[in-house]
Amino acid sequence: MSVAVENFVKAIYKNKHQDNLDTKPGTIAKKLRISNAAATDMSKKLAERGLLQYEKYQELKLTGKGTAMALNVVRKHRLWESFLFKLFDMSLHDIHREAELLEHETSDFLADKISEYLGNPKFDPHGDPIPNADGEITTKNTSIALSEAEEGKQYIISRLMSDDKEFFDFCAMNGLKYGNSLAVVKQFKNTKMTQLLINTNTILLNQDFSTIIYVTEK
Template identity: 80%
Template sequence: MSVAIENFVKAIYKNDIQDNNDTKPGNIAKKLGISNAAATDMAKKLATKDLLHYEKYQALQLTEKGTKMALNVVRKHRLWEALLFKMFDMSLHEIHREAELLEHETSDFLANKISEYLGNPKFDPHGDPIPNADGEITTEDISIALSQSKEGKTYIISRLMSDDKEFFDFCAQNGLKYGNTITITKQFSKNKMTQISINNNTILLNEDFTNIIYVNEI
């Protein structure tokens, strides 16, 4: 399949499963940086290939075949992120950028070799689950957004759901990374801000950040 097709089904999957965003062609177009007309044309094309269900004015839904393709691309992307992070200590933004290119040039054979080399990890450095070779996510997600955390509780950062460079730079500078421990010192519910303590430092975060940082309570 072409890069465009793989990116299209992956965008639908991520909007639907991860981001809980609308999967109408216009939203997929925005995510991919293409025109609405181009997204609609692609959706109609992929419907004929049994990769998705298309109905005018309705959200797009992947078929079983389309979901399997999306998960295969996601698996390769996240395995590359894990490998690049381990081998070169690249930033979270850098590994995402490079994985976007490498995922389309990776055979199933190489993906399995990378997974084996890494010890078959279940999560990438962002905390996102890595599908197995059968296209299954075997981990249970019990994390919550930082904005929903409770004052006085201690949590472990479980996921950083973004691809924005400035966000990752901020996280790196302040020790906000997958697996690190934070304590909620104050929830400013009216102003939608969260004050946390990490590594003996106090940080105040607005909801733009607290809605994309996910945590598990200790």
């Protein structure tokens, strides 16, 4: 299957299950930086292949076959991120960029070997769940956005939902890393800011950051 097809079904899957965005062709076009016409044309072609359901002006829905393809690509992407992070200690932005390329050139055999080498991890370095070889996500999501965390409680960072370099650079400089602990000091409701304590440092985050950092109660 072509890179374009794999990226298209993956974008639909991530919009629905991760990014809380609609899956209309225009939205997918924006995500993939292609024209609306190209997205509509691709939607019709993939509908003919049985990968998705297409209706004019409606959201795109992946079929079972399309979902399996998307999860397979997601699995390879997140395994490569885990591999590159472990072996080379690359930044979260860099591992995402490289995994975007490697995911399409990886056989199922190699993906299984990478998973076995890493100890069959359940999560990648961003905290995103890694589907197993059967295309199943076996972990339960109990995390909440940092913006919704309660004052005075301690949490563990469970997910960093971004691919922006500046965001990851900021996180690296301030110890905001998957698995690290923090305490929520204050939630400023009017200004929508969150004050937290991590590694003895006090940090004030605006909503742009606090809504894409996910935590679980410690």
